[in-house]
Amino acid sequence: MREVCVIGTGLIPFGKYPDKTLAEIGWPAVKEAIVESGVPPKSIDAVYCGSALGGMLSGQRVMKSLGLTGMSIINVENACSSSSSALAEAWTAVGSGRHDVVLVVGVEKLTKFGGGTLPLENEDWEVTQGMVMPALYAMRARRYMHEYGLTARQLGEVSVKAHEHGALNPNAQIRKRVSIDEVMASRPVADPFTLWHCCPTGDGAAALVIASADVARKQKADPVRVTASEVTSGLYTNGYRDMTWAELTARGAKEAYEMAGVGPQDIDVAEIHDAFTIAELMYYEAFGFCERGHAYELLSSGATSLGGDICVNPSGGLLSRGHPVGATGAAQAVEIVRQLEGRAGAHQVEGARVGLAHATGGGIAGLDHGACSIHIFAR
Amino acid sequence: MREVCVIGTGLIPFGKYPDKTLAEIGWPAVKEAIVESGVPPKSIDAVYCGSALGGMLSGQRVMKSLGLTGMSIINVENACSSSSSALAEAWTAVGSGRHDVVLVVGVEKLTKFGGGTLPLENEDWEVTQGMVMPALYAMRARRYMHEYGLTARQLGEVSVKAHEHGALNPNAQIRKRVSIDEVMASRPVADPFTLWHCCPTGDGAAALVIASADVARKQKADPVRVTASEVTSGLYTNGYRDMTWAELTARGAKEAYEMAGVGPQDIDVAEIHDAFTIAELMYYEAFGFCERGHAYELLSSGATSLGGDICVNPSGGLLSRGHPVGATGAAQAVEIVRQLEGRAGAHQVEGARVGLAHATGGGIAGLDHGACSIHIFAR
Numbered sequence: 001m002r003e004v005c006v007i008g009t010g011l012i013p014f015g016k017y018p019d020k021t022l023a024e025i026g027w028p029a030v031k032e033a034i035v036e037s038g039v040p041p042k043s044i045d046a047v048y049c050g051s052a053l054g055g056m057l058s059g060q061r062v063m064k065s066l067g068l069t070g071m072s073i074i075n076v077e078n079a080c081s082s083s084s085s086a087l088a089e090a091w092t093a094v095g096s097g098r099h100d101v102v103l104v105v106g107v108e109k110l111t112k113f114g115g116g117t118l119p120l121e122n123e124d125w126e127v128t129q130g131m132v133m134p135a136l137y138a139m140r141a142r143r144y145m146h147e148y149g150l151t152a153r154q155l156g157e158v159s160v161k162a163h164e165h166g167a168l169n170p171n172a173q174i175r176k177r178v179s180i181d182e183v184m185a186s187r188p189v190a191d192p193f194t195l196w197h198c199c200p201t202g203d204g205a206a207a208l209v210i211a212s213a214d215v216a217r218k219q220k221a222d223p224v225r226v227t228a229s230e231v232t233s234g235l236y237t238n239g240y241r242d243m244t245w246a247e248l249t250a251r252g253a254k255e256a257y258e259m260a261g262v263g264p265q266d267i268d269v270a271e272i273h274d275a276f277t278i279a280e281l282m283y284y285e286a287f288g289f290c291e292r293g294h295a296y297e298l299l300s301s302g303a304t305s306l307g308g309d310i311c312v313n314p315s316g317g318l319l320s321r322g323h324p325v326g327a328t329g330a331a332q333a334v335e336i337v338r339q340l341e342g343r344a345g346a347h348q349v350e351g352a353r354v355g356l357a358h359a360t361g362g363g364i365a366g367l368d369h370g371a372c373s374i375h376i377f378a379r
Numbered sequence: 380m381r382e383v384c385v386i387g388t389g390l391i392p393f394g395k396y397p398d399k400t401l402a403e404i405g406w407p408a409v410k411e412a413i414v415e416s417g418v419p420p421k422s423i424d425a426v427y428c429g430s431a432l433g434g435m436l437s438g439q440r441v442m443k444s445l446g447l448t449g450m451s452i453i454n455v456e457n458a459c460s461s462s463s464s465a466l467a468e469a470w471t472a473v474g475s476g477r478h479d480v481v482l483v484v485g486v487e488k489l490t491k492f493g494g495g496t497l498p499l500e501n502e503d504w505e506v507t508q509g510m511v512m513p514a515l516y517a518m519r520a521r522r523y524m525h526e527y528g529l530t531a532r533q534l535g536e537v538s539v540k541a542h543e544h545g546a547l548n549p550n551a552q553i554r555k556r557v558s559i560d561e562v563m564a565s566r567p568v569a570d571p572f573t574l575w576h577c578c579p580t581g582d583g584a585a586a587l588v589i590a591s592a593d594v595a596r597k598q599k600a601d602p603v604r605v606t607a608s609e610v611t612s613g614l615y616t617n618g619y620r621d622m623t624w625a626e627l628t629a630r631g632a633k634e635a636y637e638m639a640g641v642g643p644q645d646i647d648v649a650e651i652h653d654a655f656t657i658a659e660l661m662y663y664e665a666f667g668f669c670e671r672g673h674a675y676e677l678l679s680s681g682a683t684s685l686g687g688d689i690c691v692n693p694s695g696g697l698l699s700r701g702h703p704v705g706a707t708g709a710a711q712a713v714e715i716v717r718q719l720e721g722r723a724g725a726h727q728v729e730g731a732r733v734g735l736a737h738a739t740g741g742g743i744a745g746l747d748h749g750a751c752s753i754h755i756f757a758r
Contacts, residue, residue, distance in 0.1 A: 001475060001476065001477065021502040022500075022502065023502065046610075047612075052435055053435070055498075055499075055500045056431055056432070056456060056458045056499070056500065056741065056749075057456075057457070057458050057500075057740075057741045057749045057750065058456075060612055060613070060741060060749040060750065061500070061502070061503070063612070064615045067615070069612055069613060069614050069615045070611065070612060070613070070614045070630075071611070071612060072467075072609075072610040072611060072612065073457075073610075073612040073749075073750060074455060074457055074464050074467070074468065074610060074750075075455065075456040075457055076453060076454065076455060076456075077435060077436075077437075077454040077455075077456055078436070078452075078453055078454055079435045079436050085453050088453070089453065089468055089471075092471055092472055092475055092477050093471055095475065095477075096380060096471055096474065096475025096476070096477070097380070097475070098380065098471050098474075098475070119434075120434075120435070121401075121434045121435065121436075121440070123400040123401060123402065123440070124440070230451075231425075231451040231452075231453060232449065232450070232451060233426075233439055233442070233448055233449060233450060233451065233452040234439070234448060234449070235448050235449045236443045236446070236448045251449075361436075362435065362436045362439060370436045370439040370452075371436065371439065371452060371453075
């Protein structure tokens with residue numbers, strides 16, 4: 001596989017756009033990424049569009065609205081990992097030499113469902129039992145609290161950090177700080193989660209132009225490289241599972257680190273899948289940022305805040321930037337690329353050279369996830 | 380890109396399975412393909428699942444039901460080209476050297492919608508104007524009839540041929556012959572189409588195991604090779620379009636022929652996207668099987684029937700084998716592979732060495748399609 005670089009990024013502020021179509025949500029991000037890349041639109045060989053609930057031919061609808069048609073367009077669905085899986089397909093297509101320039105777009109319009117629970121498949125037993133995402137993660141949080149003596153208030157500090165970062169990000173859905181008292185006083189969702197322990201629902205889009213190193217170096221002197229691209233699925237079992245261990249992410253992380261030739265100590269900045277507060281803590285451990293049971297210590301030390309050694313979710317993460325399911329993976333990648341290019345603005349991680357994006361999705365695997373996609377970027 | 384071969388195929392009879400889940404529809408096809416491949420299930424590096432309307436994480440649900448988990452699983456949606464686009468992604472993944480053994484599955488359960496029109500996106504103007512598929516193709520048929528003097532009865536002969544083939548195929552949804560009088564006397568759908576001019580709706584699944592030539596030649600002396608894999612999208616325009624010319628398919632065919640180093644004269648057997656009778660005739664011309672306006676002559680000569688020079692849709696095609704949207708592309712590929720291996724049974728095309736599969740989908744492009752995927756196979 002040859003070297004793969006990112007030469008353009010685009011993103012719209014995540015939020016609620018009930019009056020826009022999916023195409024109208026998607027195209028501004030695509031346009032921004034193409035303009036930023038410097039390549040003519042007609043040089044785009046293929047488009048990979050990630051959307052979980054956008055309906056048939058989401059990518060074709062977005063591209064048609066820009067008048068950019070006739071290339072290979074393939075839609076990828078992998079729940080919360082949809083656009084990160086699309087990025088993985090684009091990485092393979094460029095890395096293999098099949099294509100030179102590929103556009104990745106993640107787009108979602110959750111407001112079309114009118115709020116509330118997303119449409120899930122009732123052939124999954126978890127769904128029929130009401131074990132939807134907040135319930136599932138709440139159980140994991142309770143078990144983690146039991147095992148490691150974590151309190152709900154300590155857990156809430158993940159949300160405080162997320163919103164401190166998100167308040168600095170003009171593209172975040174929730175651009176305000178929240179205090180730990182506000183987190184704890186917000187309305188209950190699934191014990192121990194109150195509202196601020198949970199990511200918001202909304203709409204959004206993000207896009208990247210990726211290219212072979214040859215093409216990339218004609219556009220940029222020192223382009224961000226994608227040094228690992230990994231997609232894995234959960235290990236299903238009917239037997240005992242340790243709810244406090246994110247096995248899927250840990251397995252994916254190991255493979256991604258090997259592919260990139262780095263370890264957790266090399267990561268300067270990471271966007272990880274904090275759909276709920278407990279998720280961020282579990283993923284610290286799965287990525288090897290700390291030992292098991294020590295995630296809160298890492299958080300409270302400030303190491304994962306802006307200015308710390310491994311800044312996690314400088315964008316605000318899912319909790320504050322928002323989580324329009326299929327758009328999240330691409331948005332994480334956009335954030336990491338901009339961080340490594342030193343143009344993240346008020347939430348810049350100084351001197352970041354190696355970054356990681358992690359999107360994991362699907363609750364149908366019981367205690368673990370259906371799909372997990374991890375990318376490592378370096379400059 | 381290195382050589383890519385097919386080492387296993389699986390298929391369930393297409394039909395209506397309202398009492399089965401998507402996973403229950405899908406897993407028997409997957410199991411058959413894996414058993415046929417001879418490789419141990421744990422050697423499968425990745426799964427690409429094509430489904431247009433299966434809901435989130437369709438591939439994960441199918442694989443989970445077999446207890447085969449932990450590999451990369453990516454779901455691909457491209458309307459009627461969903462599982463052929465999944466095959467294209469698998470082809471790239473193996474051809475690039477990223478993976479050695481990849482499973483492709485196409486699966487769909489249309490009976491969950493209770494019959495009638497499929498759920499379409501009302502942000503597409505064609506949908507809001509009622510220009511759904513039968514209407515769109517009926518307009519194209521009317522124009523073709525006007526331009527080339529074709530009669531509705533002549534058009535109906537496409538359906539007669541399809542059902543002659545399908546009657547020989549134990550996996551076809553409609554396993555019976557229909558006479559031209561029955562075709563013409565069936566209930567009207569969209570003039571000039573009566574019911575038998577249109578493919579049925581239903582459920583189905585098909586699967587393939589593809590592998591690098593190194594792996595394949597350990598399993599089979601002379602495996603079927605995938606010599607071209609092409610995905611293209613429609614060219615959208617607000618201006619004049621020739622409704623009788625399948626521009627997208629013609630463009631894809633040109634690219635696929637170039638990739639495989641063959642021409643229309645080399646094709647022994649083809650599975651093409653005959654969702655409606657007129658479609659098959661237009662695609663004869665787009666693939667260069669005959670000159671423009673001469674498709675009916677080709678049909679009536681018997682050249683595209685079993686025993687003819689270029690047998691088209693020996694399986695019965697969409698009209699008779701059925702068209703569970705996301706499963707169709709994989710089913711076409713399974714048919715072509717089995718034809719080239721000489722084990723298609725009663726509908727065997729004698730001596731077939733080069734075959735073609737063509738799935739094209741999506742009506743959102745006005746007169747043309749949203750996605751078209753073409754594969755060429757050779758032995």
